[in-house]
Amino acid sequence: MGRFILSSTTRRTDCGRYAASLSIRSGRGEGTHDRVYRFIPLFPSSEAAAQYALDQGLGYLHQPALPA
Known part of the structure; x- marks a missing residue:
């Protein structure tokens, strides 16, 4: 998405549901910066968790005053 790379990951929890991250x-080489977000809701499938994470990331990137 422009100068940003979004990568979602999921993991199965002890209760059998899925958590999303x-x-x-952004940046390149030694100037690379990586922010990792972990989300509270749990999901019935890995696909649902991954889609939620990506949707949240796209919403973040569309904020008018996005920090550098």
């Missing part, structure tokens, strides 16, 4: 990476 999102990495938003």
Whole structure:
């Protein structure tokens, strides 16, 4: 998405549901910056968790005053 790379990951929890995380990476080489977000809701499938994380990341990137 422009100068950002979004990567979602999921993991199965002890209760059998899925947790979502999102990495938003920017920059290149030694100037690379990576922010990782972990989300509270749990999901019935890995696909649902991954989609939620990506949707949250896209919403973040569309904020008018996005920090550098």
